[in-house]
Amino acid sequence: MATVATSLRRHSNVREQLSERVVAVFLVGATLVGLLALVVLLVTVARSGAGQIDVPFLRNFASRIPERAGIWPPLVGTLWLMGLVTLFSFPVGVGAAIYLEEFAPKNRITSVIETNIANLAAVPSIIYGLLGLAVFYRALEMGRSLLTGALTLTLLVLPVIIISSREALRAVPRSHRLGAMALGATKLEAVYKTVLPSAVPGIMTGTILGLSRAIGETAPLLVAGAAAFVAFTPDNLLDAYSALPVQIFDWVRRPQPEFQALAAAAILVLLGVLLTMNSIAILIRNRYDRKTR
Amino acid sequence: MNVMTQRPNVLAPDLEDLVNEHETSVFEVRDLTASYGATPAIENVSLDIFDKKITAVIGPSGCGKSTFIRCFNRMNDLVAGAHVGGKIFYRGEDLYAEDVDAVEVRRRIGMVFQQPNPFPKSIYDNVAFGLRVNRMTDHLDDRVEKALQDAALWDEVKRKIKDPASALSGGQQQRLCIARALATNPDVLLMDEPCSALDPIATTKIEDLMHELKADYTIVIVTHNMQQAARVSDLTAFFSVEGSAETDRSPRGVLVEYDTTEQIFTAPNDRRTEDYITGRFG
Numbered sequence A: 001m002a003t004v005a006t007s008l009r010r011h012s013n014v015r016e017q018l019s020e021r022v023v024a025v026f027l028v029g030a031t032l033v034g035l036l037a038l039v040v041l042l043v044t045v046a047r048s049g050a051g052q053i054d055v056p057f058l059r060n061f062a063s064r065i066p067e068r069a070g071i072w073p074p075l076v077g078t079l080w081l082m083g084l085v086t087l088f089s090f091p092v093g094v095g096a097a098i099y100l101e102e103f104a105p106k107n108r109i110t111s112v113i114e115t116n117i118a119n120l121a122a123v124p125s126i127i128y129g130l131l132g133l134a135v136f137y138r139a140l141e142m143g144r145s146l147l148t149g150a151l152t153l154t155l156l157v158l159p160v161i162i163i164s165s166r167e168a169l170r171a172v173p174r175s176h177r178l179g180a181m182a183l184g185a186t187k188l189e190a191v192y193k194t195v196l197p198s199a200v201p202g203i204m205t206g207t208i209l210g211l212s213r214a215i216g217e218t219a220p221l222l223v224a225g226a227a228a229f230v231a232f233t234p235d236n237l238l239d240a241y242s243a244l245p246v247q248i249f250d251w252v253r254r255p256q257p258e259f260q261a262l263a264a265a266a267i268l269v270l271l272g273v274l275l276t277m278n279s280i281a282i283l284i285r286n287r288y289d290r291k292t293r
Numbered sequence B: 001m002n003v004m005t006q007r008p009n010v011l012a013p014d015l016e017d018l019v020n021e022h023e024t025s026v027f028e029v030r031d032l033t034a035s036y037g038a039t040p041a042i043e044n045v046s047l048d049i050f051d052k053k054i055t056a057v058i059g060p061s062g063c064g065k066s067t068f069i070r071c072f073n074r075m076n077d078l079v080a081g082a083h084v085g086g087k088i089f090y091r092g093e094d095l096y097a098e099d100v101d102a103v104e105v106r107r108r109i110g111m112v113f114q115q116p117n118p119f120p121k122s123i124y125d126n127v128a129f130g131l132r133v134n135r136m137t138d139h140l141d142d143r144v145e146k147a148l149q150d151a152a153l154w155d156e157v158k159r160k161i162k163d164p165a166s167a168l169s170g171g172q173q174q175r176l177c178i179a180r181a182l183a184t185n186p187d188v189l190l191m192d193e194p195c196s197a198l199d200p201i202a203t204t205k206i207e208d209l210m211h212e213l214k215a216d217y218t219i220v221i222v223t224h225n226m227q228q229a230a231r232v233s234d235l236t237a238f239f240s241v242e243g244s245a246e247t248d249r250s251p252r253g254v255l256v257e258y259d260t261t262e263q264i265f266t267a268p269n270d271r272r273t274e275d276y277i278t279g280r281f282g
C-alpha cells in the first residue's frame, strides 16, 4: 500500500509551488507600494513642514513675506466648510437613502434616479465647481461666499453618502423590519427604531469617507470662488472665505522655497483636522456599534 | 349557530358539533385565496379558528402554510406582489375591509417567526419594543418581567436583562421573541414553525409553554413535525398541493382536511391526509 504512505506528501509540483510564491510576493508588494507611498509622503511633508508649525503660523493671516504668513483664515474657513457641509449633507443624504431604500416604490423612475446617483459619484470634482459657480455663485447670487463653497461641496459628497447609507440600510436583515411590524410598529417606526440604529455604523463610515473627500478638495472651491487671500475670518455665511487646500495650492505654486515649507506645514495641519474629524466619527460609530450588538 | 357558511372541501361531521357545542370563532376564513404576482399560492380555503384553542397547520413544503397564517395579521401586505382574495373575519370584522388599519391588526394578532429574530438591542428593550410602539409604557418594568415570565424565560435572564439579546442561545432567543409578542397582550398568537431551529429540549420548553398560554391565547401554529402537531394542538388543518404541469394548472395549496387533532391523527377522512401523516406522502 505504497500509495497511502505517500498520500500526505505535497502533491503539487515545483511549478505550482513557484507560481503560488510569485502571486504571494506580488500581493504583498502591491500592499507595500501604497503603504510606502504614504510613508514617503508623510515623512517628506513632515520634515519640511513640521518645524513651521507654531502658534503664530496658526494665528497669522496670509502675507507676501513668508515669515509672517499664517493659515488662520483658511483654517477657520475649512472648519466652517466642514461644519456646514456636515449640516447640509448628512440629513439630506441619509434622508434620501432612507426614502430610496425603505419607502420608494420600485419602478422606472426610482431606478433612473438610482443610476443617476451612482453616476454622480464618479463625476470629476471640478464639474461640481462649475455647477456651484453657475447655480450658487451666479444664479442665486451668493457670490464668493462660504455658503457657495459649502453648498458646492455638499453636492459633491451627497452621492457618496447616499450610496453608502443605502448599503448600510440594505445590510440590516429584513427579519428586523418584519419583526417590528409584526409587533404593531408602523413602517416609519420600524425604520427609525430598528433599522436605522443598526445602520448607523455603516452610515457613519460613508459620511466620513464623503467628508474626508470634501475637506481635501481644491478644484471645486477654486472654481466656485474661494480666495487665497482674505484679510479676515468669515463670521457669517455670505462672507468671503479661504480654505486650507486652496491656501496650500497657492503656496505650492510659488517659486520661493520658504513658501514650499509653509505649504508642507499647512498640509500637516489639514491632515490633523482630517484625523480629528475621523476619530470623532469613529468614536460615535463604535458607540453605536456596541449599543446595537 | 351557523358559522360555516361555506365549508371546507371535506368537513368532518363532528367539527360542526365542535363549533356548535363550545367554541367561539376568532377567525372565520371564507374562500381565501392568496397569490404572488400571477402565481397562486393557496386557493379557496375556508375554515374557522376557535377561541383559546391551539390550531396546527400541517402539510408538505410549499403548500402555502406560511402564506396562510400571514393572512391573519396581514403580513402578506408587506410582500411585494402578494394579493389576498376572499374573506377573513376577525371576531366578526372583515380583516381586509377598506378602512381596516393593518398596523392595528398586528397589535392584536402577534406573530413568532420561524427563525428567532431578536432586534440588536438588549433583552429588556426587545420585550419593551412592542410596548413602546403601542404606547403601553406605564409599569414598563412590570410588563417586561411578566412577559418574560409568561415565556418561561425570566429565571434565565433576570440577572442580565440589559445584556444584548444576541448573547442568548437560539432557544432562548425564540422564547424572547415569544415574550416580545406576548408583552402587548395580543388576542391571537401566530407561530410559523417556531421550533424548527431548536433542539429537542428547547422544543419541549416551547411546547410546554404553549400549553400554558392556551388558557389566555388563541394560537395558530405551523409545524412540519407531526408529533408536535399531535402533542400540542386541539385542531389540525392539513394542506396539500393540488394541480401540476400534467393537469395544466399551476400547483396551488388547498385545504384538504380540517378536524380535531385526534380525528386527523386517528381516523382521517381523506386518503391524502392519511398518506401524509403516515409518511406515505409523495
Ligand SMILES: Nc1ncnc2c1ncn2[C@@H]1O[C@H](COP(=O)(O)OP(=O)(O)OP(=O)(O)O)[C@@H](O)[C@H]1O
Residues within 6 Å of the ligand: B036, B040, B041, B060, B061, B062, B063, B064, B065, B066, B067, B068, B079
Ligand atoms: N415572497 C414570495 N414571493 C413569491 N412567491 C412566494 C413568496 N413566498 C412564498 N411564495 C410561494 O408560495 C408558495 C407557498 O409558499 P409558503 O412559504 O407559504 O409555503 P409553506 O407551506 O410555508 O412551505 P414551507 O413548509 O417550506 O415553509 C410556494 O410555491 C412559494 O414558492
Ligand SMILES: [Mg+2]
Residues within 6 Å of the ligand: B065, B066, B067, B192
Ligand atoms: Mg413556511
